[in-house]
Amino acid sequence: MPQSGPFRKVLVANRGEIAVRVMRTLREMDIAAVAVYSDVDRSAPHVRKADEAVRIGSYLKIDGILDAAQKTGADAVHPGYGFLSENAEFAQACTTAGIKFIGPSAEAIRRMGSKTEARKVAVASGAPVVPGTDTDVRQFAQTAQYPVMLKAVAGGGGKGMRRVDREEDFESSLATASSEAAAAFGNPAIYVEKLIERPRHIEIQVIGDEHGSMIHLGERECSIQRRHQKIIEECPSPLTAIDPTLRERMGQAAVAAAQSAGYYNAGTIEFLVDQQGKFYFLEMNTRLQVEHPVTEMVTGLDLVRMQVEIAGGAKLALRQDQVEWRGSAIECRVYAEDPDQQFFPSPGRITQYAEPAGPGVRVDSGVFAGWTVPLDYDPMLAKLAVWAGTREQAAARLRRALSEYQVLGIKTNIGFFEELMGDAEFLAGELDTGFLERYFARRVERTVSEADRALAAEAWKRARKRPQAAAQPVSNWKLAGRVHD
Amino acid sequence: MIDVREVEPGVWSVIDGTRSVEIRLVGDEVRVNGVPVAVDTSDPRQWSPQAARGAVAGSAQVKSPMPGKVIEVLVMAGQEVAAGQGVVVVEAMKMQNQLKSPREGRVQAIHAKQGELVNAGAVLVTIE
Known part of the structure; x- marks a missing residue:
């Protein structure tokens, strides 16, 4: 087969839905995909989708992954997100081994991956920042007014992050955050900053080539979070309807910050936007984001393809004024977790599984019926994203798609999202990072009619009586049953 | 006339008159048109929120x-x-x-x- 792409074979150093998503683009580019897998992932979809698969001990062990790349003759590695994606040593080790790392340089990861270094870069580039420090955490907390925010110097994804409202809670929160940071990132260092009340969390996607050009692909509104972790993301941000200059102003600040760090490939600059619409540089994620599909849907671009092409030495094929944003996209992260139990993880075996389809629907998933969601990893099952002409239609479409999405055997947040898509405050676009907390106070749970309950009870009884029996038409469907919600 | 068919394992199609309902059923988990319905075979009169929460x-x-x-x-x-x-x-x-x-x-x-x-x-x- 003719090879038109920059690489012949790429190893995807990840698992789950993101590994599958990257492999899909590789296949479209005629590039062979190599999977790596741990023992519990032997049957996982990313292994089956790959052309080759290598068993490794851990997705975090650099040596094992490099061995797998060398053994299979992969000429590049895509790190996905999480695991080693923001590990400068890994990027460096790939380069040293003569394997192209599809992402920024090790040096750029080192600079922008550290919250404190990134902050210095942002300040130097002219981006506004929130007051804070990592050098004298206790003293800052004493002099700054509470509330303050604790964050892992090395981390992201909400791990090692704590809001502290009162001085008397400071030490216990610091200890928890620090030990969580150590467990998640191998670095207990904690950063403290002044907390901005009711901020929006809006981020800018940037992408640059290795020849010095960089553009932004607009914003993603990520204010709906639980435990400091995003669960719904959208583009455009509803705020751009109020302030149409916001995208361009934030975009320019993001490109300036990334370029002053010598950054290339895909990256995301996160900002907090306060109630007055002022934005502050928060941090940079030196990798592809979980929520990249919403950007892909409104811009019509394939970010993974762009990443691969750039890593292969290509120049950006797009100028800033050629980027277009059409319609509205919303994504929700489907987790194995129980929204009624403080979103606690709910691992286990999926007994029944059906994904939504139809117009404007995209499902990036890495699970199937019969799959056991392992305790070992992040419990995200899939991302469900939709596109429609307007935000209102996108919300209605997401709600419809969620109603089609059936996962049985474990608890998921699917039903919760379905409720949320009907929420007036969500539909009004009145978002900030405290949105979910307020939502829980006013939440209206879905109700089931008496007739439906009776049908459910009868079906249950019937299946109990004859679990294996073939179904047949009956004329005496009894509307009876002792049920409760 | 109500027509009930198990269309695939655990998935039931019910047509009641003209109303069409899909029921999913695995173990004790039941969903009607995608909405979970808690089914309890015990007498609901003996159930209390307190007992359920183990307070x-x-x-x-x-x-x-x-x-x-x-x-x-x-x-x-x-x-x-x-x-x-x-x-x-x-x-x-x-x-x-x-x-x-x-x-x-x-x-x-x-x-x-x-x-x-x-x-x-x-x-x-x-x-x-």
Whole structure:
């Protein structure tokens, strides 16, 4: 087969839905995909989708992954997100081994991956920042007014992050955050900053080539979070309807910050936007984001393809004024977790599984019926994203798609999202990072009619009586049953 | 005339008159048109919210919401705690969660040890 792409074979150093998503683009580019897998992932979809698969001990062990790349003759590695994606040593080790790392340089990861270094870069580039420090955490907390925010110097994804409202809670929160940071990132260092009340969390996607050009692909509104972790993301941000200059102003600040760090490939600059619409540089994620599909849907671009092409030495094929944003996209992260139990993880075996389809629907998933969601990893099952002409239609479409999405055997947040898509405050676009907390106070749970309950009870009884029996038409469907919600 | 068919394992199509309903059913889990419906064969007259939540009159329990590992116990027996104060840190799926006291009171007993693996529903601390 003719090879038109920059690489012949790429190893995807990840698992789950993101590994599958990257492999899909590789296949479209005629590039062979190599999977790596741990023992519990032997049957996982990313292994089956790959052309080759290598068993490794851990997705975090650099040596094992490099061995797998060398053994299979992969000429590049895509790190996905999480695991080693923001590990400068890994990027460096790939380069040293003569394997192209599809992402920024090790040096750029080192600079922008550290919250404190990134902050210095942002300040130097002219981006506004929130007051804070990592050098004298206790003293800052004493002099700054509470509330303050604790964050892992090395981390992201909400791990090692704590809001502290009162001085008397400071030490216990610091200890928890620090030990969580150590467990998640191998670095207990904690950063403290002044907390901005009711901020929006809006981020800018940037992408640059290795020849010095960089553009932004607009914003993603990520204010709906639980435990400091995003669960719904959208583009455009509803705020751009109020302030149409916001995208361009934030975009320019993001490109300036990334370029002053010598950054290339895909990256995301996160900002907090306060109630007055002022934005502050928060941090940079030196990798592809979980929520990249919403950007892909409104811009019509394939970010993974762009990443691969750039890593292969290509120049950006797009100028800033050629980027277009059409319609509205919303994504929700489907987790194995129980929204009624403080979103606690709910691992286990999926007994029944059906994904939504139809117009404007995209499902990036890495699970199937019969799959056991392992305790070992992040419990995200899939991302469900939709596109429609307007935000209102996108919300209605997401709600419809969620109603089609059936996962049985474990608890998921699917039903919760379905409720949320009907929420007036969500539909009004009145978002900030405290949105979910307020939502829980006013939440209206879905109700089931008496007739439906009776049908459910009868079906249950019937299946109990004859679990294996073939179904047949009956004329005496009894509307009876002792049920409760 | 109601027509009921199991169209694939665990998925039932029901046509009642002209109304069409899809029922999914695995074990004790039942969904009608995608909406979960709790089915309980016990007599609903004997069910009470209190019994269902396992509440104990006069005291409150802090339970582990899922299987995990006790990372740290933040209180001592006899200590006064405020409502919402963190009492135990449990790690599950790489996430540390501070479990909080549901109300103000005194720590009556601690049932968890640091480093211990606990099941879902395990009572970790009792507040009186």
